[in-house]
Amino acid sequence: MKIVRRDLTRDGPGSVKIIPEEADDLWLAYNLIAEGDSVMSVTVRKVLREAASGSRDADRVKLKLEIKVEAVEYDKEGSVLRIRGKNILENEHVKIGAFHTLELDLHRPFVLRKEFWDSLALDVLHQASDPKASADLAVVLMQEGLANVLLIGKSMTSTRARIEASIPRKHGPAIAGYDKAMNKFFENVLQAFLKNVNFNIVRCAVIASPGFTKDQFYKHLLLEAERRQLRSIIENKSRIILVHTTSGYKHSLREVLDTPNVMSMIKNTKAAQEVRVLEDFFGMLSNDPERACYGPKHVEVAHERMAIQTLLITDELFRSADIPARKKYVNLVDSVKATGGTVHVFSSMHVSGEQLAQLTGIAAILRFPLPDLDDIEM
Secondary structure (H helix, E strand, C coil): CEEEEEEECECCCEEEEEECCCHHHHHHHHHHCCCCCEEEEEEEEEEEEECCCCCEEEEEEEEEEEEEEEEEEEECCCCEEEEEEEECCCCCCCCCCCEEEEEECCCCCEEEEECCECHHHHHHHHHHCCHHHCCCEEEEEEECCEEEEEEECCCEEEEEEEEECCCCCCCHHHHHHHHHHHHHHHHHHHHHHHHHCCCCCCCEEEEEECCCHHHHHHHHHHHHHHHHCCHHHHCCHHHEEEEECCCCCHHHHHHHHHCHHHHHHCCCCHHHHHHHHHHHHHHHHHHCHHHEEECHHHHHHHHHCCCEEEEEEEHHHHHCCCHHHHHHHHHHHHHHHHCCCEEEEECCECHHHHHHHHCCCEEEEECCCCHHHHHCCC
């Protein structure tokens, strides 16, 4: 994300001009823009013109509008952010107070104004412009007849391709059909790999599967790369890692991110930190359960007792339309930091964020045991 201009005060008003450069940036903008903010951008609107004859024609006119935000919607598939609200900028074509939906897509600049830039909004802004936060990992999760090509960015995991094929049984008279079907399946996966994996961007590519499917596909990949002189694969084969998983489905991504040689490639990224912290939390929950808690009430009580060492919270909780609820979580984050604790805001578009969301979206590792927390209703 490119920050063109920023003119803002912490815990005060201000504006920032932003150009989203990749899909991750639109997701971060989705977490940044809240109800009550205003967004200004160039848009296209259908305008009715009256001809001299009295007939009316509709023209599409490019114009600049500023919308007072009432609703924000993120379209993951189309990489588009839709912002609905009332126009507040004087314009010959659109009246002040008229409803409009702005569509923000890649490389389209916009200006975001807030009356109050809280610490969380500033953290999101910092993360958006920090290149070190990016994970940029490509993963091919596969098993016989199924492959998912995933890209893991700094704040989201996106499925770029899903390949399915019917594979005959390996034994008996169908053996010839099996080899032919697997070769065709591998070719389709190879095409998806070439289309979606750019080694100028990704740090490494992981091929993961149960059994030997990953090894067979890796062999196919290298043979075809030599035969067709696919330079991107030949020159980067040292950055392709094979990992064992229990399945080719997306939930097995956790196993990939737990692998030491993958972790070492992305160790300084936000995605890797989230995986490690969540592992620490589950480890504490199982080995010393009185030093781990989850759920808003239990976390709140633990904080009142100054017991929180590490706070885990999903970005989803900050997107609440209930302004007091958002403020409550922002204050909690600030207060935990002020008392020497660390805070990790998990992206709900990463597998670790999805896991945390299943535990109410908020959890904590404690400095000391709180055995009586179990007696308090969640």
